[in-house]
Amino acid sequence: MEPQSQVQSGKSVELTITSPLDLLFNPRSVAIIGATPRENSVGGVITKNLLTKFKGKVYLVNPKYDEVNGTKYYKSVLDVQDEVDLCVIAVPAPAVPKVTDECIRKGAKVTIIISGGFSEVGEEGARLEEELKKVALNRIRVLGPNCIGVYNAFNGLDTFFLPEDRMGRPKPGPLALISQSGAVAGAILDWAARRNIGVGLAVNYGNKLDINEAELLEYLAKDSRIKVIVMYMEGLKYPGEGKKLLDVLREVVGIKPVVVYKAGRTKAASGAVKSHTAALAGNYEIYRAMLRQAGVIEADNLTDAFDMAKALATQPLPRGNRVLVITDSGGMGIQSVDALDTRGLQVPELSESLQEILRKQLPPLAVTRNPIDLTGSATDAMYKFVLDTVLPTSYVDMALIIALMQIPGLTINLGNYIVEARRFNKPIVVVSFGGNEYVAKFERHLEESGIPVYHAPHRAAKALWALYEYAKIKGAIRGWVA
Amino acid sequence: MEPQSQVQSGKSVELTITSPLDLLFNPRSVAIIGATPRENSVGGVITKNLLTKFKGKVYLVNPKYDEVNGTKYYKSVLDVQDEVDLCVIAVPAPAVPKVTDECIRKGAKVTIIISGGFSEVGEEGARLEEELKKVALNRIRVLGPNCIGVYNAFNGLDTFFLPEDRMGRPKPGPLALISQSGAVAGAILDWAARRNIGVGLAVNYGNKLDINEAELLEYLAKDSRIKVIVMYMEGLKYPGEGKKLLDVLREVVGIKPVVVYKAGRTKAASGAVKSHTAALAGNYEIYRAMLRQAGVIEADNLTDAFDMAKALATQPLPRGNRVLVITDSGGMGIQSVDALDTRGLQVPELSESLQEILRKQLPPLAVTRNPIDLTGSATDAMYKFVLDTVLPTSYVDMALIIALMQIPGLTINLGNYIVEARRFNKPIVVVSFGGNEYVAKFERHLEESGIPVYHAPHRAAKALWALYEYAKIKGAIRGWVA
Numbered sequence: 001m002e003p004q005s006q007v008q009s010g011k012s013v014e015l016t017i018t019s020p021l022d023l024l025f026n027p028r029s030v031a032i033i034g035a036t037p038r039e040n041s042v043g044g045v046i047t048k049n050l051l052t053k054f055k056g057k058v059y060l061v062n063p064k065y066d067e068v069n070g071t072k073y074y075k076s077v078l079d080v081q082d083e084v085d086l087c088v089i090a091v092p093a094p095a096v097p098k099v100t101d102e103c104i105r106k107g108a109k110v111t112i113i114i115s116g117g118f119s120e121v122g123e124e125g126a127r128l129e130e131e132l133k134k135v136a137l138n139r140i141r142v143l144g145p146n147c148i149g150v151y152n153a154f155n156g157l158d159t160f161f162l163p164e165d166r167m168g169r170p171k172p173g174p175l176a177l178i179s180q181s182g183a184v185a186g187a188i189l190d191w192a193a194r195r196n197i198g199v200g201l202a203v204n205y206g207n208k209l210d211i212n213e214a215e216l217l218e219y220l221a222k223d224s225r226i227k228v229i230v231m232y233m234e235g236l237k238y239p240g241e242g243k244k245l246l247d248v249l250r251e252v253v254g255i256k257p258v259v260v261y262k263a264g265r266t267k268a269a270s271g272a273v274k275s276h277t278a279a280l281a282g283n284y285e286i287y288r289a290m291l292r293q294a295g296v297i298e299a300d301n302l303t304d305a306f307d308m309a310k311a312l313a314t315q316p317l318p319r320g321n322r323v324l325v326i327t328d329s330g331g332m333g334i335q336s337v338d339a340l341d342t343r344g345l346q347v348p349e350l351s352e353s354l355q356e357i358l359r360k361q362l363p364p365l366a367v368t369r370n371p372i373d374l375t376g377s378a379t380d381a382m383y384k385f386v387l388d389t390v391l392p393t394s395y396v397d398m399a400l401i402i403a404l405m406q407i408p409g410l411t412i413n414l415g416n417y418i419v420e421a422r423r424f425n426k427p428i429v430v431v432s433f434g435g436n437e438y439v440a441k442f443e444r445h446l447e448e449s450g451i452p453v454y455h456a457p458h459r460a461a462k463a464l465w466a467l468y469e470y471a472k473i474k475g476a477i478r479g480w481v482a
Numbered sequence: 483m484e485p486q487s488q489v490q491s492g493k494s495v496e497l498t499i500t501s502p503l504d505l506l507f508n509p510r511s512v513a514i515i516g517a518t519p520r521e522n523s524v525g526g527v528i529t530k531n532l533l534t535k536f537k538g539k540v541y542l543v544n545p546k547y548d549e550v551n552g553t554k555y556y557k558s559v560l561d562v563q564d565e566v567d568l569c570v571i572a573v574p575a576p577a578v579p580k581v582t583d584e585c586i587r588k589g590a591k592v593t594i595i596i597s598g599g600f601s602e603v604g605e606e607g608a609r610l611e612e613e614l615k616k617v618a619l620n621r622i623r624v625l626g627p628n629c630i631g632v633y634n635a636f637n638g639l640d641t642f643f644l645p646e647d648r649m650g651r652p653k654p655g656p657l658a659l660i661s662q663s664g665a666v667a668g669a670i671l672d673w674a675a676r677r678n679i680g681v682g683l684a685v686n687y688g689n690k691l692d693i694n695e696a697e698l699l700e701y702l703a704k705d706s707r708i709k710v711i712v713m714y715m716e717g718l719k720y721p722g723e724g725k726k727l728l729d730v731l732r733e734v735v736g737i738k739p740v741v742v743y744k745a746g747r748t749k750a751a752s753g754a755v756k757s758h759t760a761a762l763a764g765n766y767e768i769y770r771a772m773l774r775q776a777g778v779i780e781a782d783n784l785t786d787a788f789d790m791a792k793a794l795a796t797q798p799l800p801r802g803n804r805v806l807v808i809t810d811s812g813g814m815g816i817q818s819v820d821a822l823d824t825r826g827l828q829v830p831e832l833s834e835s836l837q838e839i840l841r842k843q844l845p846p847l848a849v850t851r852n853p854i855d856l857t858g859s860a861t862d863a864m865y866k867f868v869l870d871t872v873l874p875t876s877y878v879d880m881a882l883i884i885a886l887m888q889i890p891g892l893t894i895n896l897g898n899y900i901v902e903a904r905r906f907n908k909p910i911v912v913v914s915f916g917g918n919e920y921v922a923k924f925e926r927h928l929e930e931s932g933i934p935v936y937h938a939p940h941r942a943a944k945a946l947w948a949l950y951e952y953a954k955i956k957g958a959i960r961g962w963v964a
Contacts, residue, residue: 181813186888187915194917268823276812330758331663341750433669435676
């Protein structure tokens with residue numbers, strides 16, 4: 001199979017593709033070829049993951065074992081009596097073509113080949129990959145080889161072979177991740193788990209023998225549990241991939257936001273990209289132009305990508321770029337205006353009549369112009385009053401709320417007032433900064449109620465910017481003008 | 483007292499100033515005017531802080547009380563028999579001039595006036611501030627009014643009136659903070675406490691009636707416990723301050739690094755700066771030029787400032803800009819090269835002979851060019867081997883080590899190898915990313931051993947950049963050429 005034809009196949013056989021890609025994420029039954037009871041080995045972690053968490057049927061295949069702890073092992077996948085939707089292969093590279101052929105004969109529609117030792121290790125591996133390609137072509141869809149596969153928080157399908165004590169698993173949620181790097185994907189999921197960020201689906205495609213970014217995007221666009229797709233990429237590999245990716249991104253962006261962090265931006269990094277994934281980092285300006293053209297939200301690093309994604313997943317789109325800033329710290333208010341202004345968002349001065357209404361209720365020290373500075377004497381009730389008075393007016397399109405919870409006048413109840421303000425159907429983000437347990441509790445409460453929290457004004461501003469950008473993109477698509 | 487003359491006085495009376503500024507941070511005895519047993523009130527939190535933590539003598543002054551829980555209250559500071567070095571004043575604004583006069587008559591050399599209600603609240607307050615100025619001028623040095631004062635982790639002097647359950651207190655350490663915003667200072671200390679970052683001294687100067695940034699900088703430059711000064715500023719207030727600050731910064735930077743985050747950069751924020759601290763945000767380009775001229779390391783936000791400060795406080799200065807990158811994730815290696823290159827730092831390809839030595843010991847999949855990618859098969863021993871082989875050579879000036887601890891081949895012991903590499907006397911920073919407890923333990927171990935850890939490549943790269951910048955600055959000062 002030539003790379004060119006592989007790329008083009010994505011579109012032409014869409015009807016038949018739908019099913020294997022769906023089975024990749026949502027199989028009814030999985031066979032693990034290379035299953036093992038050996039803890040912390042690649043096959044061992046996958047075996048444990050699927051046996052303990054996967055909500056479908058699991059068949060273990062390894063000729064070395066008959067039964068371990070009451071669980072049957074099959075000599076070959078061909079010995080399994082039931083249907084097998086997905087085969088996960090974690091055997092040494094030389095054995096992969098043979099077991100893949102068995103998976104095909106068993107009738108499996110898709111396989112995740114975890115095993116490394118293919119084109120990424122040099123000539124001999126590349127020959128093996130060619131052999132594998134010949135076996136698989138048009139007979140079974142392949143994710144990998146040399147990948148960590150799929151994490152599905154909804155059904156417990158988890159081929160990420162990093163043990164739980166080293167890599168936390170995020171809760172189900174509206175974000176999906178497509179990562180060109182397995183290690184980066186593992187670290188992000190670990191990070192997201194700790195921060196209670198819901199990542200429903202994650203996938204790493206390794207050497208990309210068959211299934212590529214574009215197809216994964218197409219699938220994720222259709223999965224209604226996913227609200228935002230985050231993509232980590234280093235570079236494309238095959239001729240024609242760029243065009244295909246651009247076409248697919250354009251389509252997907254019309255359905256849900258896509259946030260992309262493209263690494264390998266500098267010339268200095270291009271060598272490192274090549275030795276990492278045999279991809280071409282390419283000229284970043286060309287990538288950037290492509291991503292913009294497609295309507296993608298571009299991130300500058302990984303946390304940046306998730307900062308924006310969590311706002312895009314939870315907030316309505318704004319109708320303009322005017323931000324109401326409420327703060328209990330003048331300093332944080334200033335930093336927010338800097339950050340918003342730098343991103344092209346406005347902090348409009350409120351009308352004199354509106355300020356008059358605010359002044360009547362707020363203490364004399366409060367600043368009512370916008371940013372509205374409630375000062376260190378702020379209370380929950382003042383925030384509620386300002387939110388309820390200003391956010392519904394036509395002067396502002398979204399709110400950035402700074403709540404430094406170090407001051408004693410604020411309580412966890414402020415979170416309820418902020419959550420209630422969602423009824424105005426305008427985006428709300430919160431800046432909280434500190435480290436004590438009370439702050440953490442406040443932040444958890446908000447995030448669990450669908451209000452994204454950021455630890456710095458510039459991060460919150462960037463999230464609002466992403467919402468505004470996506471609103472413009474969607475507006476353009478729907479013929480709506482900001 | 484005219485602002486102009488106040489500013490100039492800093493230099494001319496330096497000999498007499500030294501003592502009060504020293505007593506501001508290191509008094510032998512403190513009187514709290516407005517002490518109270520009422521929990522969570524401003525005076526109450528300060529009273530509790532000092533009674534439980536301060537290592538010197540504490541005298542409580544409040545005519546309302548005689549004795550509470552066995553602790554005596556004085557009617558006036560004049561009733562205290564012993565010497566009083568520092569008076570902390572937390573009484574309603576109208577009473578401040580009178581009690582300040584009593585502090586002077588008692589012989590105190592310096593006072594922290596916590597009370598608000600002065601020039602920041604309008605004309606009446608401004609008149610009160612003028613009255614206070616007349617009382618204090620040339621008789622006692624004043625920090626404030628309208629400030630949260632001083633936090634000294636070394637001796638437990640703590641006038642930050644935010645209760646402990648709302649604001650954690652950082653452990654003693656080599657960083658000092660000068661903050662124009664009290665709320666921002668409180669939030670930073672809370673954040674630093676949680677992240678185990680040692681902040682020895684912190685100070686907020688409020689309305690700056692007398693003691694200003696320049697004098698505080700001069701004091702902190704002399705305090706040998708402090709290795710790096712972080713400054714948060716919004717704008718200057720009085721004519722002539724800029725020139726004085728520039729002169730002092732130049733001097734201080736010759737002694738220890740100063741990291742400044744200047745907020746109020748955009749025109750949009752200048753109104754907010756004015757209503758916050760009555761300061762002039764000014765043209766940011768002018769500030770920026772001044773800071774550069776002074777040899778200050780400029781930060782773009784608060785965490786950025788502390789990221790750089792913790793490297794400057796713990797690492798030796800590099801002799802050049804060439805960085806050794808070691809990674810177990812190709813993706814993170816690429817991101818690091820991007821970030822280093824963007825900051826003007828080099829990731830030089832290692833010589834063929836050196837790579838040959840590495841190849842003999844490392845597994846075939848490892849990339850030896852630099853970044854050195856040990857891949858997901860990395861072990862502690864491989865990191866140690868690369869560090870010991872490459873870091874002492876003349877090819878590199880510093881090291882950025884990426885350790886994604888999600889892979890099972892790495893253990894806490896890697897931390898020991900990294901700490902041992904400090905013997906090569908070249909800067910080392912570590913990138914770790916994730917969230918599980920094992921990662922956290924690894925990071926704590928490193929930071930407690932003087933190796934700064936960052937959660938993203940771009941943050942680590944910026945820390946190395948700061949070290950290189952300061953090395954250049956010091957080189958210029960000492961006539962040393964990079």
